[in-house]
Amino acid sequence: MRVALLVSCLVDGLRPSVGAAALKLLRAAGCTVVVPRAQTCCGQPAWNSGDRATARTLALRVLDQFAGVDAVVVPSGSCAGMVHQLPEVLGASHPRRAEAEALAARCYEITTFLVEQRDYHPGPLGQGQTLTYHDSCAGLRELGVKTAPRILLERAGYILVEMAQAETCCGFGGTFCVKYPEISVAMADEKLASAGQAGASLVVGGDVGCLLHLAGRSERSVAPLAFRHVLELLVPEREQPRALGQGTP
Amino acid sequence: MSFRVDSQDFIARSSDALEDAPLQSALGKLRMGLSLRRREAVAALPEFEALRDEAAALRDYTLATLDQQLEAFEAQVRARGGEVHWAPDAEAARRIILELCQRYGAKKVLKGKSMVTEELELNEHLEAQGIRCVETDLGEYIVQLRRERPSHIVAPAIHLRKEDVAESFAEHHGDAGGRDRSTAEALMAEARAELRAHFLSADVGITGANFAIAETGSTVIVTNEGNGDLTQSLPKVHIAVTGIEKVVPTLEDASTLLRVLARSATGQEASVYTTFSTGPRRPEDPDGPEAYHVVLVDNGRSAMLGTEFEAMLRCIRCGACLNHCPVYGQVGGHAYGSVYPGPMGAVLTPQLAGLDQTVHLPTASTFCGACAAVCPVKIPLPTLLRQWRQRAHEAELGGTKARWLLALWGFFAARPRLYHAGLRLGTRVLAGLAGPRGSFRRLVGGQAWTAKRNFPAPEGGSFIASLSQETFSPTAEDRSAR
């Protein structure tokens, strides 16, 4: 199966090892992977800010770059959710609407893709390490990403403890986190408290944006937690970057 | 437009709310309590999801035939001895209700809980004309004593502690006999006794309506306390005030909507009192009002019909979107500066008050989608909020700095070479600056992020830039494997 990796701008710039892990896992799952070089961003910040014109320009670029593959795979529920909205971005009468619909139909969040399309079993990596999972909103509610990351983590030998507020928004929300920083941080605090109560020191999620926000807030607390993208935990330890939330500025 | 909002101060008000410890403890209870109750009620009814689809379809059908439904409703009310009044806007509605009160020589008016009359600011208006208005729903009564607005469309006093209520009661009821005001029970008993006296001495009872049934000309109210029934049964006149969108075609349609309403609002299988009012009392009836009036209020509603905001008219005011909204859960209802707060309010308020006054409301959402996931009539609230953002963008209402940054980013994102070169350089510089510390406590121009959060440093370099040529254009072998 030939798949294209839509790496997402946050992974590309801030957490490239998540991209490397995605590439490796897709290959291990038997896919031929292309990474379109001219990809930049799916246009979500513009779309969610009401800038439809810019969102459209970028949507058309996505259509150009991700044509001609069997599947488009994204290590972010949020960006995968955006690709699913591209038909709406273009509008009902746009000449390339059908193309956008076809792209949306073959676009997957990566953990769902690995479990449902490839039945992928990672090797034993977790060694009984305990963690808790944060469900990012777009993946959860737009795409139904709930069990797939948990299945992969458990297959790899990690022990999952659920927090009560796993499905509550962490307060990142793209530009929301800088437009309304106080509310955003108050939401993070609630999430962090819930994660703390679950008794795991490692918080795992499927979206780098949420993780940066939570990690940055957690570092200001007395007992910071560690944060990782789910893919980081599905490759051997030596290939993992330093966990987020462990900074000492 | 005559709809009072104080939404420009959203940021300041929300900051105050976040600092307000008693409010935060009240909101904590709300966040935990009502969503849990709803979840249990939904789990107990396997057909709930299918009922949501039905309810949404039913509301859409009604809206698409709204003129016929309204006319049928009017004809039925008249046939059964009631009167229908049509109010194109808030001013007309206030005038109609005032004239009715004057027609019956009313000095004291009882109010059942009604969000439409909050929207109309009816109490202020009637009181200015010398007519005393007494809110009878416990929560509404409390906020009325405090001269506040409701902070939630279902639970108006959700922002208060019992100590606050005790204080207001002491101020207004006096302290005869050193009353015990230490428990919620005692406070409720006190309100019950105070309000009984009002019930027995009022001239007109004004209620809202959860639904208006075209088939029978009935208005329906759904309550737990019984105040609405006393309000509409004891005085000699009953006036039901409702939005034009609240009409439903048949009794069966009301049954369907009632199934999803109580569960979504409070997690009850059914509210305690579901009351269908049809015309004035019959000649042989021993009690009930002698006159029955329905005021149908448009006030911006028809302007949403047939537009991208039409789905908002499906709303049955259950409050579930407030109870599940993480932003509402942090800042409470008053921060929104509108009688309609939370997600539903963030869509409705700009329509009622104009977007220029309310531009924060659609923006102050993470688009987490929790509201749409619970809405019993499946209103795509985030989509509607995004549509307001598009209008705000077109009208250049957002902050100029944000617009500028967005444009800059859009420029680079459409030029991949420049974008990737810049990204590689920028992330390398940041990674180098952070060094082994791995995080920033401060960033030039990044105050909005770093005031209360560190900024985790990038790993350095970009993923795309690190790839070898083959990854971009797969080998012939890969192609044939396809």
Next chain:
Amino acid sequence: MTDSGREAVLGAVRQALARRTAAVGPPPCPPSHLIPQRAQRQAPELHALFVQQAQAAGATVVSVPDEAALAQALAALAAEHGEVPVVAPASPLAKLPWATAPALRAVQSGDALAVSTAVAAIAETGSVALASGPENPVLSAFLPEHHAVVVPASAVLGPSEDLWALLREQAGPEGLVFPRTLHWVTGPSRSGDIEMTMLFGAHGPLSLTLFLLEDG
């Protein structure tokens, strides 16, 4: 004034609907009405469901075999508060074989117990349906401290739709005969308005007792 309001509102609605039809086409068909499985049971499971749901809503349910037992039970309930039950003079309950006479008058604020009769019970939600009229003053359900409702066992229906079906069967040439007020009462009055603590007896009665009368 009112008429110009009518034209303005209906005119605006019609204009909007024309806009709507142009954009999305004609209105969809009215939806079907899904009735939850649980409401589609038959007696005796239906009775069990009614009792269970009414109790879950905070009501007390008492089964009585006949009218004599009913009169006795009602008198006993009122006696707990040192009074006799208040019954509307036109109510069929006035003719029960009372050992001690009830108060045959309109209910007043502060009365200990008033008694109503239900036209139907809705098992799905544990509600009783009260139709206002000379036999059933509205205020009996709201003014007393405690409220009792007599439900003939044969009047227990599944979903509320069955009540509407019943009304349609009884419809005359003028259409549905509808009381001024139809109430569904589900448990005693309550409020959660102070700190979300659910408390009984907000404005209406502090307790609700349902007497399920076996009527053979």
